[in-house]
Amino acid sequence: MQLQQLAYFVAVADTRHFTQAAETLGVAQPSLSKQIRALETELGAALFSRARGNITLTPAGEALLPLAKRILADADTARLEVQELAGLRRGRVRLGATPSLCAGLLADVLRRFHDAYPGIGLVVEEGGSHDLVRDLSRGLLDLALVILPLAGDAPLATTAILRERLVVASPAGGTGQARPPRRPYVRIEDLRNRPLVMFRSGYDLREATINACRQAGFEPRFAVEGGEMDAVLRFVEAGLGIAVVPSMVLAGRPRLRGTPLAVDDTAGRSRDHPPGPSGLLRTVALAHRKDVAPTHAARAFQATLEAFLVEATRTGGLPAGVESLVRP
CATH class of the missing domain: 1.10.10.10 (Winged helix-like DNA-binding domain superfamily/Winged helix DNA-binding domain)
Known part of the structure; x- marks a missing residue:
């Protein structure tokens, strides 16, 4: 063969x-x-x-x-890696990322990496976490920013890098069905009978939202479904419905507002930690295959990403609702 x-x-x-x-x-x-x-x-x-x-x-x-x-993908990676070791100032990083990261802080990280390694080519694949895990397992990506926990039993190594808050996006000053309740947070139960703008299959947010609604005892009602992140946000702006999204994607969208999505925490009953709503968060990790060592270029990208998060935490440069898990 x-x-x-x-x-x-x-x-x-x-x-x-x-x-x-x-x-x-x-x-x-x-x-x-x-x-x-x-x-x-x-x-x-x-x-x-x-x-x-x-x-x-x-x-x-x-x-x-x-x-x-x-x-074939592994052979191509091996060829590039040997070229790097031979002293050629070129290479490639094939990076997968969720839409929230592509629309958020990833551009700044890519710019920093490109400035430091101008000879390294960057290929970015945007998609849902499930799709990225599949492509990473098949050798079509070198690294992927995915949501934990991973679905299935993919042989991947992961490093948690940040945590982001989930919010309900609605039109700023919206009326009628699109308006969330008049409190500083929204419960899953509040989504009952509200028209939702829903992502296409393959987005972890789609499955997470549907499962949360079912656990609360109701089936979600979709006004529109099947969109990518930009389309979902635009549909919400147009007043078609509300959507559950990471808070970072609302930066620079004045026509939208984000209300924290919460669950009732009945476990804490002490004076210092009274029961009440706690925000819903999700964890983002950088993943690579366990059976293939990351290339020099991929390791350089990970170092650049982690340095960026450390600096952004120190200077307050992270988007609202985002917390770095990378420690100095």
């Missing part, structure tokens, strides 16, 4: 067309077909069904595809 054969296989799997795959790779179509046949002979199973001119993956092909993509 050769890397070239796997690359040919992935190209055909992505295009579902041998001629288009050959053109994309810049090789002759007969040569590509020959290598695919050699790979199938090596594995002892057909990878594509060619019935009636339609190219589809066989069960063996479906099983091989994610593994082939991961092998």
